[in-house]
Amino acid sequence: MSVPCIRRATPDGNIERSGPVDTITLDDVARLSGVSRSTASRVINDQPGVRPDVRERVQRIADHLGFRPNRAAKNLASGRASVIGLVIPSEELRVDPYGASITHAVGRAATRHDLGLMLHLAEEVPGRTVHHILRDGLIDGLVISSVALGRPWVDELLDSSLPTVLIGRHPRRTDLASVDVENVESSAAATTHLFDQGCERVGTITGPLGRVDARQRLDGYRLAHERAGRSGRVVDESLVVEGDFRRGSAVEAARVLVGRGVDGIVAGNDEMAIGAMWACTALGVSIPGDVAVVGFDGTGSGLDTHGDVTLSSVVQPFDRLADTAVAMLNDIVEGRQVAGAVSIAPDLVVGGSSVRSA
Amino acid sequence: MSVPCIRRATPDGNIERSGPVDTITLDDVARLSGVSRSTASRVINDQPGVRPDVRERVQRIADHLGFRPNRAAKNLASGRASVIGLVIPSEELRVDPYGASITHAVGRAATRHDLGLMLHLAEEVPGRTVHHILRDGLIDGLVISSVALGRPWVDELLDSSLPTVLIGRHPRRTDLASVDVENVESSAAATTHLFDQGCERVGTITGPLGRVDARQRLDGYRLAHERAGRSGRVVDESLVVEGDFRRGSAVEAARVLVGRGVDGIVAGNDEMAIGAMWACTALGVSIPGDVAVVGFDGTGSGLDTHGDVTLSSVVQPFDRLADTAVAMLNDIVEGRQVAGAVSIAPDLVVGGSSVRSA
DNA sequence: CTGAAAGCGCTTACAG
DNA sequence: CTGAAAGCGCTTACAG
Numbered sequence: 001m002s003v004p005c006i007r008r009a010t011p012d013g014n015i016e017r018s019g020p021v022d023t024i025t026l027d028d029v030a031r032l033s034g035v036s037r038s039t040a041s042r043v044i045n046d047q048p049g050v051r052p053d054v055r056e057r058v059q060r061i062a063d064h065l066g067f068r069p070n071r072a073a074k075n076l077a078s079g080r081a082s083v084i085g086l087v088i089p090s091e092e093l094r095v096d097p098y099g100a101s102i103t104h105a106v107g108r109a110a111t112r113h114d115l116g117l118m119l120h121l122a123e124e125v126p127g128r129t130v131h132h133i134l135r136d137g138l139i140d141g142l143v144i145s146s147v148a149l150g151r152p153w154v155d156e157l158l159d160s161s162l163p164t165v166l167i168g169r170h171p172r173r174t175d176l177a178s179v180d181v182e183n184v185e186s187s188a189a190a191t192t193h194l195f196d197q198g199c200e201r202v203g204t205i206t207g208p209l210g211r212v213d214a215r216q217r218l219d220g221y222r223l224a225h226e227r228a229g230r231s232g233r234v235v236d237e238s239l240v241v242e243g244d245f246r247r248g249s250a251v252e253a254a255r256v257l258v259g260r261g262v263d264g265i266v267a268g269n270d271e272m273a274i275g276a277m278w279a280c281t282a283l284g285v286s287i288p289g290d291v292a293v294v295g296f297d298g299t300g301s302g303l304d305t306h307g308d309v310t311l312s313s314v315v316q317p318f319d320r321l322a323d324t325a326v327a328m329l330n331d332i333v334e335g336r337q338v339a340g341a342v343s344i345a346p347d348l349v350v351g352g353s354s355v356r357s358a
Numbered sequence: 359m360s361v362p363c364i365r366r367a368t369p370d371g372n373i374e375r376s377g378p379v380d381t382i383t384l385d386d387v388a389r390l391s392g393v394s395r396s397t398a399s400r401v402i403n404d405q406p407g408v409r410p411d412v413r414e415r416v417q418r419i420a421d422h423l424g425f426r427p428n429r430a431a432k433n434l435a436s437g438r439a440s441v442i443g444l445v446i447p448s449e450e451l452r453v454d455p456y457g458a459s460i461t462h463a464v465g466r467a468a469t470r471h472d473l474g475l476m477l478h479l480a481e482e483v484p485g486r487t488v489h490h491i492l493r494d495g496l497i498d499g500l501v502i503s504s505v506a507l508g509r510p511w512v513d514e515l516l517d518s519s520l521p522t523v524l525i526g527r528h529p530r531r532t533d534l535a536s537v538d539v540e541n542v543e544s545s546a547a548a549t550t551h552l553f554d555q556g557c558e559r560v561g562t563i564t565g566p567l568g569r570v571d572a573r574q575r576l577d578g579y580r581l582a583h584e585r586a587g588r589s590g591r592v593v594d595e596s597l598v599v600e601g602d603f604r605r606g607s608a609v610e611a612a613r614v615l616v617g618r619g620v621d622g623i624v625a626g627n628d629e630m631a632i633g634a635m636w637a638c639t640a641l642g643v644s645i646p647g648d649v650a651v652v653g654f655d656g657t658g659s660g661l662d663t664h665g666d667v668t669l670s671s672v673v674q675p676f677d678r679l680a681d682t683a684v685a686m687l688n689d690i691v692e693g694r695q696v697a698g699a700v701s702i703a704p705d706l707v708v709g710g711s712s713v714r715s716a
Numbered sequence: 717c718t719g720a721a722a723g724c725g726c727t728t729a730c731a732g
Numbered sequence: 733c734t735g736a737a738a739g740c741g742c743t744t745a746c747a748g
Contacts, residue, residue, distance in 0.1 A: 036735040070495045072433035073725030076740045094462045104452045107479040119475045121465040137428045394719040431741030434724045
């Protein structure tokens with residue numbers, strides 16, 4: 001327990017700071033409680049084997065002192081950091097709301113599990129990073145966004161000794177612990193929803209088809225057509241246009257689709273749905289009257305209305321995805337077994353972009 | 359140095375993991391180099407006072423072994439974590455590209471300074487958090503986004519003993535170490551740019567005027583009018599509309615402004631610029647022909663084109679802002695004095711939304 | 717220039 | 733149920 005720190009502005013407008021932080025250690029708690037360090041430790045960590053009255057006394061004193069265990073010491077002694085890392089491409093975080101949503105959700109999930117979250121931005125850089133991440137001993141494990149896959153050092157992490165959980169899917173490997181949103185059925189549901197609104201000619205703007213999720217969503221689009229086959233709806237391949245999950249690509253694509261007479265568009269994600277809506281609006285094509293639009297992700301709905309029309313979308317359950325991923329990671333870290341791949345169904349949230357008040 | 363960890367899929371499709379990570383300690387390096395731990399430590403940390411040949415030998419062996427110091431031990435022994443925290447509102451990260459850009463930039467800056475970055479999402483929750491952040495001993499200091507200010511626990515951090523640097527400006531306090539973009543002159547430059555393009559009636563959609571940056575940018579808009587006073591350009595108060603920095607608010611605002619006959623719009627940020635462009639497009643008002651638009655932040659430019667028109671914008675120097683903030687924080691942590699408030703000038707990047715090829 | 721030793725604040729068998 | 737003691741892997745005066 002030392003002198004509290006003082007901060008003040010110096011006359012010349014600079015700022016200085018002195019003195020260490022007021023620190024209460026486990027020893028303080030033990031001494032003031034009249035027990036050993038071991039017992040105090042047990043109380044603090046909710047471990048069994050302490051007489052109830054002793055436990056209560058120690059706890060009260062700890063609370064009163066505002067004791068917080070030093071994480072570095074805890075980490076060193078226990079070999080556990082109580083911190084997890086998140087690997088996500090920096091590009092993703094910056095240009096795509098999906099990345100921000102995942103980061104946000106994992107951050108919240110970590111907090112709920114009483115874990116710190118370190119951010120590891122996946123740049124295109126070479127390899128030393130991996131070793132740093134691994135050997136620093138600063139984190140217990142990693143949540144890796146599948147969007148980060150493909151970078152050599154990220155793939156290297158998957159084979160390292162560090163526990164990892166993937167959010168999303170690996171293009172090839174099936175041996176990884178992963179959590180993913182269900183893509184096929186939910187995309188089919190979105191397409192079917194447009195049929196239900198009376199759309200006869202529904203096109204789709206897909207994500208980059210090198211990506212698993214983009215392909216699966218396209219599969220769902222096809223599946224819905226198969227199921228609606230008897231009502232004369234079949235896939236017109238000229239209405240399947242590949243985008244790149246970014247807004248700009250959908251502007252082009254939507255123009256093409258409008259030119260080919262669609263009355264509905266299933267976009268591979270919300271960013272592209274927004275691009276499509278933009279293009280339609282610019283062409284004087286009304287939404288949802290002339291063309292009904294539905295997206296995927298849920299990042300474009302809510303606050304971010306476009307014109308007066310809210311976007312219909314297959315909304316990813318970001319919080320559940322993140323919570324599941326963090327829980328799985330925790331299980332792996334603590335040596336419990338973990339189911340390999342978890343899939344979580346999203347909800348289709350219907351907004352103004354697809355509902356025709358017939 | 360122990361057994362490497364093994365991971366394998368079990369027959370029932372689950373995944374298990376066993377064995378500790380292969381660990382090389384400073385002791386290993388010292389022993390194999392035939393020196394003491396102290397000397398090895400000096401070499402590893404580039405401290406003076408080691409004979410060159412010894413230094414080289416130890417270094418080689420450390421490199422060969424792939425030695426990485428255990429951060430927890432280092433932290434515990436030195437009282438320094440080599441990790442900084444970033445406090446940013448979770449809402450900001452999710453809905454506003456500005457938050458993502460800041461996060462991205464601070465992450466990169468931290469890496470450059472060889473620091474880890476912990477994410478502290480500012481929710482609306484009560485107070486314990488502060489103490490956690492402070493006493494965990496997990497971080498040396500905090501970069502706080504000014505957007506997070508206003509939450510009681512964030513304000514509390516500013517008065518704590520933990521070193522902090524603000525990115526942005528505090529509404530009242532001037533005693534804080536902070537880094538901010540220059541708002542007034544740059545906003546004036548954006549407005550003047552529209553005048554230069556021949557705009558006679560330039561309106562503005564401001565951010566929420568409770569915020570300093572929003573007010574400063576409005577000041578810049580006024581300043582440009584003052585300077586252009588002799589050419590007959592004066593502020594028409596009916597062309598000043600308050601938004602909330604979000605896209606939706608600008609859609610409304612732009613309709614109002616178009617109704618009042620503007621031929622140019624200065625938006626308080628890019629999100630609102632995009633909303634305004636959307637509204638204009640929907641109204642059949644062409645950009646930049648009928649209305650020229652300029653934004654602020656640089657988050658809406660680049661990849662994210664709208665229609666075919668790229669957005670002109672006052673582009674924030676995110677990397678420089680972040681780098682400066684992290685460097686300042688490091689200085690404070692290491693006890694060096696730090697200039698109080700740093701202001702960095704952004705660049706006006708002209709795109710298609712404001713250039714009239716007369 | 718180099719090393720022996722104490723110590724950072726905790727956890728965790730181990731013995732009572 | 734409780735405590736004494738060793739140890740996690742480093743840093744850092746201190747003495748040579």
